[in-house]
Amino acid sequence: MFYLTGGHVWVTARPKEVRTVKQIKGDRSLFPYPSAWYCIDDVRTLAPGELKHFSLCGEDIVxxxxxxxELAAMEAYCPHMGANFGHGGKVIGEHVQCPFHGFEFGTDGRCAKVPESKGVPKLKARTLHTDLVMDHLFVWYDYLGRPPSFRLQLWDHPLVSTLSTSITMRTHPQELAENGSDLRHFRFLHHNNFRMLRAEADPERPHVFRTTLKGKIFEESSGRQFQRDLLAAEVDIAMNGLGFLAARCDLYKVGVVNQYLACGTPLNEHETVLRIITAFEEIQDFGTFVPGFRRLPGSGWLQSKMQRPVAKLFTKLMFDDVVAVQLEDRDVWHHKIHRSERKGLDRSVVQFRKWAEQFYPNGDPYLSLAEADALPDVSLEAVRASA
Ligand code: FES
Ligand SMILES: [Fe+2]
Known part of the structure; x- marks a missing residue:
């Protein structure tokens, strides 16, 4: 269920029978929809007056x-008689207009105008909490209708030149998120020589899991000698819940600090969209990595002219590499199952799974939907209280 922003509350029926992501006899599958901030879209593609629809956790939103x-997100179904705003609905000024009877709703979800009528009924569309990070719209989702338990955080630096793409995976968002704490696969599948310096829940921000890796991004991959030598990096990964992985990647040999996000958003119980977003943060003094650079005549001028193109070049290289790495993962994710057994897992993965429990109803990642539906629902309680 979505969390509602006060006032009138709508509750939609949950699916009666849901098959969770790949499950085999004798093993448990993860509850399909952990609470999270989920990435919806690159809002640079959304013009004033434009409306789009999206399937989030099996429910339609617009x-x-x-x-x-002003940006807003809400449940797609009109509170009047249930028409879908995403199919024929329009933005009229500051309102969204329903395609069925033309009722208009403000960004707070409240009915603001009815055609050929002076009064408006006390109807309210379910609005979603939103956040904007690196030009991308995120919305909060919680199956039990609970409010956001944390805010998204990035490193406090200006970011320039964002690149973004998305890949649909047949997997669960936890599988994507768990990847960052799984050192063994970095070395074997992605052929880098990372060492893990840290993998633990942040003691001050319990919704964050931090991993720090150091090494060459490519150790053995073929035909990428240039990148292999230059892309030595220290990578600091902060998972903010299970839908938002923020990595700060210090390419210390070239003086470029790059940031990227890898954000898994479940469309339904079978598919998750992974959105990869990168931007460079800053470029340091070229003199730190080009020997003798400062002694060159005009080096100050050259540096000021070259900073932006060099940083853009390395950001593009990083972007291409991050996408290539995720495609290597995709082949595994597409066909794997989730193993709940902890035997043989690296300590960092065990730590990660323990941390991830907090994002499931009742703190149990292996609940069935029927068990979750038996838990109190904030949205439903609000409806009863207002009856
Ligand atoms: S169903 Fe939306 S205005 Fe009637
Ligand atoms: Fe991976």
Whole structure:
């Protein structure tokens, strides 16, 4: 269920029978929809007055930009008689208009205008909590209708030149997130020589899991000598819940600090969209990595002219590499099952799974949907209280 922003509350029926992501006899599958901030879209593609629809955790939502530029997201079903805003709905000024009877709703979800009528009924569409990070729209989702338990955080630096793409995977968001704490696969599948310097829940921010890796990004991959030598990196990964992986990648040989996000958003119980977003953060003094650079005549001028193109070049290289690495993972994710057994797991993965439990109803990643439905629902309780 979505969390509602106060006022009138709508509750939609949950699916009666749901098959969770790949399960085999004798093993347990993960509850399909952990609570998280989920990435919906690159909002640079959303013009004022434009509305789009999206399937999030098996439910339809719409997101739109009003004529004045305000962004909003809400459940797609009209609170009047249930028409879908995503199929024929329009943005009219600061409202979204339903395609069925033309009722208009503001960004707070409240009915604001009815055609040929002076009054408006007390109807409210379910709105979603939103956040904007690196030009991307995120919404909060919680199966039990609970409010956001944390805010998204990036490193506090300006970011320039964002690149973004998305890949649909047949997997669960936890499988994507767990990848960052699984050192063994970095070395074997992705052919780098990372060492793990840290993998633990952040003691000050319990919703964050931190992993620090250091090494050459490519150790053995063929035909990429240039990148192999230059892309030595220290990578600091911060999972903010299970839908938002933020990595800060210090390419210390070239003086470029790159940031990237890898964000898994479940469309339904079988498919998750992975969105990869990169941007460079800063470029340091070229003199730190080009011997004798500062003694060159005009080195200050050259550096000021070259900073932006060099940083852009390395950001593009990093972006291509991050995408290539995720495609290597995809082949595994597409066909694997989740093993709940901890035997043989690296300590960092065990730590990660323990941390991840907090994002499931009742702290149990292996609940069935029927068991989750038996738990109190904040949205439902609000409806009863207001009856
Ligand atoms: S169903 Fe939306 S206005 Fe009637
Ligand atoms: Fe991976």
């Amino acid at each position: 997101y739109f930009r009003t004529e004045s530029g």
